[in-house]
Amino acid sequence: AQKVTQAQTEISVVEKEDVTLDCVYETRDTTYYLFWYKQPPSGELVFLIRRNSFDEQNEISGRYSWNFQKSTSSFNFTITASQVVDSAVYFCALSEARNTDKLIFGTGTRLQVFP
């Protein structure tokens, strides 16, 4: 069965620390897509990244980086030199090739960055 697990419910860090948000997924499909979304206090989910199952290259975008490892079914998200504006709830999500219009979300990780 398809499932996304974000075991970290809440993480607190001090500004400038690096932080990694974990995401573990389960799927029987060989073709699938993984996503990260950010939900700031305003409530709107903001799309951060989409990665397909055939592309295991890590990605870096500014202070954000993503580590995709099929061997451990993980798609972890690292924020380098965290800032207060990074405080939000972060969701990892999965869609499968058989039904790519549907997203399966994890339960989210609340990140609090203190000055």
Place this chain on the structure above:
Amino acid sequence: DVKVTQSSRYLVKRTGEKVFLECVQDMDHENMFWYRQDPGLGLRLIYFSYDVKMKEKGDIPEGYSVSREKKERFSLILESASTNQTSMYLCASSLLNLAGGPGDTQYFGPGTRLTVL
């Protein structure tokens, strides 16, 4: 930029009332979705629609219905609101997945926080 708007940010209703939540997107997306978000449960899909007048049940459709009369608008209806429907409701839209295609990213509205008393 994709823009998805929801009619209300906050709504308070009484048990038994009929409630309409409206969602409009301006990017000509075929797919539209309604989710509810509850602490510790993440986002759960209620209904989605891939075309006008088409709808499909998601994971938790009980107690809800939907309407899609125009491509840009997708309404969620609570026929008789109950206290257990107090939640954050999020609307999203995306382009239709073409056969064999990768599907497209979903873009979300700001959410409606509904309280049923």
